[in-house]
Amino acid sequence: MGNSSLADANAFKAAAVAGQVGIDPDAAQTVLKKIRTGKDTVEALLAGAGALAEKPKLGDNPVGRAMAAKFEQRAEGGNDSYAAALRNLLSQYEAAEQGIVTAMAKYHEIDQAAADPFRHA
Known part of the structure; x- marks a missing residue:
């Protein structure tokens, strides 16, 4: 599963922390x-x-048992699991939220810094 969206959200957050991005809080x-x-x-x-991690009943034979174990593993948290995808998405939301909140806080600092040269002229 690619993490380019997570990388983008983290890059935005880093830019906000560095004061490179400011967003009007009202907007x-x-x-x-x-x-x-x-x-x-x-x-x-x-x-x-976690409720998805219940082993499905696919038959009491070697193939059915193997497939049931595979489905159970994918549901409960393997790298390609539903839970892993949700954790990745949650990380993206958290990084975006932190970036927006930080950029909102930096907005007034950036605005003041841009206006300072005109006030002292």
């Missing part, structure tokens, strides 16, 4: 609300993901 509220709603939804799905 960002809608985006922040949507990010938090998505994050809450993913957290709820992740909380229920």
Whole structure:
């Protein structure tokens, strides 16, 4: 599973922390609300993901047992599992949320720094 979206979210967060990005807090509220709603939804799905780890009943034969074990492993947290995908998505939401919050905080600092040369002229 690719993590380019996570890398992008982390890059945005790093740019905000470095003061390279500022976002008007009033304009960002809608985006922040949507990010938090998505994050809450993913957290709820992740909380229920363990229920998927029940071994399906595919027959009492070698193939059925092997397939059931494979499905169980994928559901419960292997690298290609539903839970792993949800954890990756949650990390993306968290990085985006932290980046937006930081960029909102930096907005006024950046605005003041841009205006300072004109005030002292």
